[in-house]
Amino acid sequence: MDDFNLEKRYAAFFAAVVKVLITVMILAFLYHAFRIVFDPELAAGYAATMLHGNQGVESDFPFKTVIWSVKLLSSSVIISFSFLSILFFRKKEFVYSFITFTIVCIILISAVTGSF
Amino acid sequence: MLLIYSVLLFFISFFIGIIAVIGGIGGGSLYVPVVAAFFPFSFDFIRGAGLFVALGSSLSAGPDLIKNRFGNLRLALPFALSGSAFSIFGARIGLGTDDRVISLLLGILMVFVSFFMLFRKTERGGCVSDDEKYNPADFFKNGSKIRILSAFIIFSGIGFIAGMFGLGAGWAGVPVLNILMGAPLRIAAGTSSIIISVNASSAIWVYLKNNAVFPLIAVPSFLGMAIGSRIGASLLCRVKPGFIRFAVIVFLLLSGIRLVIVNYGKLFF
Numbered sequence: 292m293d294d295f296n297l298e299k300r301y302a303a304f305f306a307a308v309v310k311v312l313i314t315v316m317i318l319a320f321l322y323h324a325f326r327i328v329f330d331p332e333l334a335a336g337y338a339a340t341m342l343h344g345n346q347g348v349e350s351d352f353p354f355k356t357v358i359w360s361v362k363l364l365s366s367s368v369i370i371s372f373s374f375l376s377i378l379f380f381r382k383k384e385f386v387y388s389f390i391t392f393t394i395v396c397i398i399l400i401s402a403v404t405g406s407f
Numbered sequence: 408m409l410l411i412y413s414v415l416l417f418f419i420s421f422f423i424g425i426i427a428v429i430g431g432i433g434g435g436s437l438y439v440p441v442v443a444a445f446f447p448f449s450f451d452f453i454r455g456a457g458l459f460v461a462l463g464s465s466l467s468a469g470p471d472l473i474k475n476r477f478g479n480l481r482l483a484l485p486f487a488l489s490g491s492a493f494s495i496f497g498a499r500i501g502l503g504t505d506d507r508v509i510s511l512l513l514g515i516l517m518v519f520v521s522f523f524m525l526f527r528k529t530e531r532g533g534c535v536s537d538d539e540k541y542n543p544a545d546f547f548k549n550g551s552k553i554r555i556l557s558a559f560i561i562f563s564g565i566g567f568i569a570g571m572f573g574l575g576a577g578w579a580g581v582p583v584l585n586i587l588m589g590a591p592l593r594i595a596a597g598t599s600s601i602i603i604s605v606n607a608s609s610a611i612w613v614y615l616k617n618n619a620v621f622p623l624i625a626v627p628s629f630l631g632m633a634i635g636s637r638i639g640a641s642l643l644c645r646v647k648p649g650f651i652r653f654a655v656i657v658f659l660l661l662s663g664i665r666l667v668i669v670n671y672g673k674l675f676f
Contacts, residue, residue, distance in 0.1 A: 298473050298474070298476075298480055299473075299474060301473065301480070302469070302470040302471075302473040302474045303470070303474075305466075305469060305470045305473075306470035306471075309466045309467060309469075309470070313463065313467065316626065317626070317630070319622075320622055320626040320627075323622060323623070324410060324413065324623075327409055327410065327623075328410065334408075334409050337409055337623060338408055338409045340449075340621065341409065341412065341448055341449070341452065341621060341623060341624065342447055342448060342449065343449060344449035344451060344452070354622055357622035357625075357626060358615065358620060358622065361459060361611065361615065361620055361625070362612075362615060364462065364463065364466060365462065365607075365608040365611050365612060367466065368466070368604060368605060368608040369608075372605075375480070387480075387481060387484055390484045390485055390488050391484060393488055394484070394487055394488050394491055394605060397488070397491050397492050397495070397609055398491065398605075398608050398609050398612075400495075401495050401609045401610070401612040401613065402612045404612075404616075
């Protein structure tokens with residue numbers, strides 16, 4: 292496997308993951324917007340939150356779905372970089388494999404101490 | 408009202424996406440100061456959206472950049488490592504500090520960036536087919552150690568700023584890769600985008616934990632920016648960037664000055 296092949300395989304994997312997640316996020320957002328149009332109380336709560344910061348409004352299912360797709364979008368970097376780390380390891384480029392693995396660990400630490 | 412704001416954000420981001428690409432600055436770097444200066448939203452949400460815009464755009468562009476050899480993984484990875492670690496610190500400090508102080512600092516930073524762009528040499532890499540044989544491994548082995556170390560330190564700072572203000576900070580990354588690491592401009596721009604995606608991936612978790620990503624702000628901004636950037640990229644070879652670059656500098660300067668004046672007043676009077 293030459294250098295370019297490694298990058299091509301990584302790019303194809305990454306592109307597929309990102310496309311799926313962005314599609315989920317857009318669909319959830321449209322459903323979220325649709326609900327807001329027909330629920331004035333929900334809209335008022337979100338409007339106050341939008342302007343003044345977190346007001347403790349109970350988030351609905353589509354809102355959570357959008358947030359989760361953002362989380363998964365960031366996780367896609369974890370998944371694809373893990374894949375990349377393995378590819379580098381198989382190519383015996385151990386320094387790059389280690390750097391990639393460390394980046395995965397940093398994002399994982401941020402994720403674990405963050406939202407999960 | 409809520410959805411009017413979302414629609415407005417979509418069009419503003421669309422417009423920013425077009426001019427940011429042509430003007431040679433990352434969309435996120437223009438988005439945060441402009442929206443913070445002219446919209447009444449909570450500043451945490453704006454930074455969260457800025458980071459999400461930077462993450463989403465760089466992730467969508469990433470595969471194409473790598474496939475077309477504009478983004479170099481071996482050049483990006485070491486700097487993404489330092490940048491991602493510092494972006495977490497930046498995000499934590501940024502969210503733990505008073506909004507008025509952060510807005511004031513952002514205003515000062517934007518005034519600096521506008522002057523930096525004004526005096527920076529205006530090279531463009533979008534349409535030229537320059538050197539594709541650049542090999543970062545050679546540079547890491549045989550290049551000047553001081554330049555490599557400086558690049559590491561600067562990318563740590565870029566990561567910190569990206570996390571703190573929710574910016575992509577491509578305006579800083581591209582010249583560092585180009586000048587210090589000797590990467591051709593096109594490769595520098597593509598590689599900077601990969602670094603931004605890693606920095607933003609680390610920092611966004613801190614914003615998510617603090618409920619600072621609000622879908623009604625983040626998603627329309629991302630969509631507008633994604634569509635606008637694609638149109639901007641397709642126009643890159645057809646329009647002369649001089650005027651648009653000047654417009655970007657004016658936007659940045661005005662937003663920066665407004666942020667400084669408003670938040671200086673809030674803090675001290």
